[in-house]
Structures are given as C-alpha cells and as structure tokens.
Amino acid sequence: MAELAGIGVDWYVRMEQGRTVSPSDVTFDALARALRLGAADSAHLRALARGGDGAAFSIEPVPPTIVRLVQSYAHPAYVTGRRWDLLAWNDAAADVLCFDRLADIDRNLLVFMFATPLARDLFGAAWHDEARRMIALFRATHDLWADDPAFIELVERLKSSSTDFADGWNRHDVRIGVSGEKVLHHPVRGALRYTYATFQSNDDAALKLAIYTPV
Known part of the structure; x- marks a missing residue:
C-alpha cells in the first residue's frame, strides 16, 4: 500500500500502528487514490486523522x-x-x-x-x-x-x-x-x-x- 500511495514504508507502518503522524494534504490524496476511496470516505479519513478536540461530550447550548x-x-x-x-x-x-x-x-x-x-x-x-x-x-x-x-x-x-x-x-x-x-x-x-x-x-x-x- 505504501508503494501504491508513493509514501515511505516507515511512515505508513507508524500510521497503521496508530502512532502519531502528521500527514499532509498530498499524502491524504495519495492514500485516498491508493485505497480507491470515494469523496465521503476520503473526507472521513481526513477527519479521523485530525481527531476530535479531546474534550468529553456535553449537550451543546443553542444561542x-x-x-x-x-x-x-x-x-x-x-x-x-x-x-x-x-x-x-x-x-x-x-x-x-x-x-x-x-x-x-x-x-x-x-x-x-x-x-x-x-x-x-x-x-x-x-x-x-x-x-x-x-x-x-x-x-x-x-x-x-x-x-x-x-x-x-x-x-x-x-x-x-x-x-x-x-x-x-x-x-x-x-x-x-x-x-x-x-x-x-x-x-x-x-x-x-x-x-x-x-x-x-x-x-x-x-x-x-x-x-x-x-x-
């Protein structure tokens, strides 16, 4: 997969292991193409990589x-x-x-x-x-x-x-x-x-x- 995406094997292994990486937009695009992801799955991949804000969920107030x-x-x-x-x-x-x-x-x-x-x-x-x-x-x-x-x-x-x-x-x-x-x-x-x-x-x-x- 790393070869298909044109990215380093070591970097790809770290990502698979859940270790901290900071992929660029170019890397995201390459992974999406290699995985043959559609628009929705590509956007989902980016969101997962960014992660949430780390705060516990609470009901949001409406202005x-x-x-x-x-x-x-x-x-x-x-x-x-x-x-x-x-x-x-x-x-x-x-x-x-x-x-x-x-x-x-x-x-x-x-x-x-x-x-x-x-x-x-x-x-x-x-x-x-x-x-x-x-x-x-x-x-x-x-x-x-x-x-x-x-x-x-x-x-x-x-x-x-x-x-x-x-x-x-x-x-x-x-x-x-x-x-x-x-x-x-x-x-x-x-x-x-x-x-x-x-x-x-x-x-x-x-x-x-x-x-x-x-x-």
Whole structure:
C-alpha cells in the first residue's frame, strides 16, 4: 500500500500502528487514490486523522439568536448537536415531525428514527432508505467520538432497540450530508413534499440547522 500511495514504508507502518503522524494534504490524496476511496470516505479519513478536540461530550447550548431564527421560520426547522440530539425546533417541526411527542430522553434524531414508531409512520415506504442514509451520515461524526461514553451509550441503545440500526451500523458505510427532497406523511394533511438543507452554525460548529421548504 505504501508503494501504491508513493509514501515511505516507515511512515505508513507508524500510521497503521496508530502512532502519531502528521500527514499532509498530498499524502491524504495519495492514500485516498491508493485505497480507491470515494469523496465521503476520503473526507472521513481526513477527519479521523485530525481527531476530535479531546474534550468529553456535553449537550451543546443553542444561542438565543438561533432559537429565535428557528422559531420565526414558517416551515419545519430544527437544530441538532454533535450527537444528533434535538436541541431546538419550531411549531411546524412539532406538527409535521412530531418532535413534541418525544420524551426528554428520546429527543435525538437517531432515537426518533429507530427507537420510536413515529418515524416509520412519517416516512412510510421510504423509511428504510432514510434509515440507511442517516446511519451513514452519523458514522462520520461518531467515529471522531467513538470512545466517548455518551456516544457509546447512544449506539448501544440503538443497537438493542433496532435490528435495522444494528445491521446498518455493522456495514460501516459513510456518507456526506447533502440537501435533497423528502415526502413526509402527516396524519391529517397526508403526503407533504419538502426540500431540505442543513447549515453549520458559526457560534458552534457542532450545531446544525435543518430547514424544510415545501415543494
């Protein structure tokens, strides 16, 4: 592999052994080509090499300005943290996504998806595709915090609650978040089609704002 990537054997051995190395962007690109990684896996490799910030996980506070922004939006909008905890949402998200029906301990997008019946009703026939997408997206974040007790607890809960999550988690797929379109099934208004996008907060890079716009 070192020869394919055009890098030193000693350096590559140190990397495989988990010893401290400081690869350059050129080295990353060479490794990605040698391993035939796609864009998502290449980005994941870079993130793993950089590592997390070393601090123990804690629930992120949401600045009041972001809360007001979310509440002012007429369509579903919400904020998640690094572990995908649901930190803030508006009335439209409560109505369409049923977030207000979640117990405090269940206010996490993955718990919502895999450990409650709400999401299966919401996504209908598209639930399995959405579930696989979410697992692959979360994997990219999780692996930076894989040894943190809060992340371990969440993953163990999901694996014990859902065979779909357990099976998907064992695939080790990684995806990059992109905007797209979803059809959500409201119990009164029927099928609702939205485009969606997520944005990173300048206040805290762990905070993600998701907004839905009707099509």
